[in-house]
Amino acid sequence: xxxxxxxxxxxxxxxxxxxxxxxxxxxxxxxxxxxxxxxxxxxxxxxxxxxxxxxxxxxxxxxxxxxxxxxxxxxxxxxxxxxxxxxxxxxxxxxxxxxxxxxxxxxxxxxxxxxxxxxxxxxxxxxxxxxxxxxxxxxxxxxxxxxxxxxxxxxxxxxxxxxxxxxxxxxxxxxxxxxxxxxxxxxxxxxxxxxxxxxxxxxxxxxxxxxxxxxxxxxxxxxxxxxxxxxxxxxxxxxxxxxxxxxx
Numbered sequence: 001x002x003x004x005x006x007x008x009x010x011x012x013x014x015x016x017x018x019x020x021x022x023x024x025x026x027x028x029x030x031x032x033x034x035x036x037x038x039x040x041x042x043x044x045x046x047x048x049x050x051x052x053x054x055x056x057x058x059x060x061x062x063x064x065x066x067x068x069x070x071x072x073x074x075x076x077x078x079x080x081x082x083x084x085x086x087x088x089x090x091x092x093x094x095x096x097x098x099x100x101x102x103x104x105x106x107x108x109x110x111x112x113x114x115x116x117x118x119x120x121x122x123x124x125x126x127x128x129x130x131x132x133x134x135x136x137x138x139x140x141x142x143x144x145x146x147x148x149x150x151x152x153x154x155x156x157x158x159x160x161x162x163x164x165x166x167x168x169x170x171x172x173x174x175x176x177x178x179x180x181x182x183x184x185x186x187x188x189x190x191x192x193x194x195x196x197x198x199x200x201x202x203x204x205x206x207x208x209x210x211x212x213x214x215x216x217x218x219x220x221x222x223x224x225x226x227x228x229x230x231x232x233x234x235x236x237x238x239x240x241x242x243x244x245x246x247x248x
Contacts, residue, residue: 015226017078019070019081019082023089024088026051026085027054029051035200035212038205046225047080053085058102059110060090067117076122088133093155096151112169116173125173125174131166132177132180133162134204135160136197138154141196141197183207
């Protein structure tokens with residue numbers, strides 16, 4: 001069968017997708033042992049995991065670009081889940097990092113605005129998961145700052161205020177939430193979850209992956225295996241197995 005003929009006879013097969021939207025902690029999530037890579041492996045043949053992480057970004061910038069990443073005419077229908085994972089940059093101290101800093105109230109409003117936008121394009125609240133920033137290990141991050149000639153530009157207590165605001169937005173909007181800031185600090189030495197005091201280590205990635213999977217598994221349990229297992233394909237008449245009713 002020619003490819004052109006197959007294209008006519010077979011309906012386009014759209015993979016469902018999860019969109020991971022966030023800052024560097026999301027951008028780096030497809031690295032080895034990353035939490036995004038874990039999800040992609042778990043969901044292969046069922047769902048695409050799309051990385052839309054943007055290193056250094058805050059919610060002020062994220063709110064502006066979200067409609068360029070997901071729209072009603074491009075991707076919304078096939079989107080089965082969205083994670084929104086910002087706050088590590090928003091919570092930077094204003095006097096030491098004014099470029100990334102976003103005031104706490106604006107941060108909360110930006111998160112609400114993004115949730116409302118997704119709902120407006122028919123991505124319901126039960127498909128949205130907000131993730132709080134992780135805790136900050138100040139001594140380790142200070143070393144990173146000093147190496148660049150800067151002062152410590154974040155504080156864990158401040159990050160905690162943004163995490164609490166994120167949790168409250170989720171309650172107000174009816175979305176799910178993963179409070180990483182609180183969960184990680186149940187371990188007295190949470191520094192093992194962080195590679196440099198701010199970004200996730202291999203252990204931190206595994207922790208986030210496990211916590212997020214608990215929330216996603218329920219939402220995605222009904223997703224079918226896409227296309228038949230190779231042993232189930234009729235090799236004499238493969239179109240019957242691979243195109244099904246679309247061939248009729």
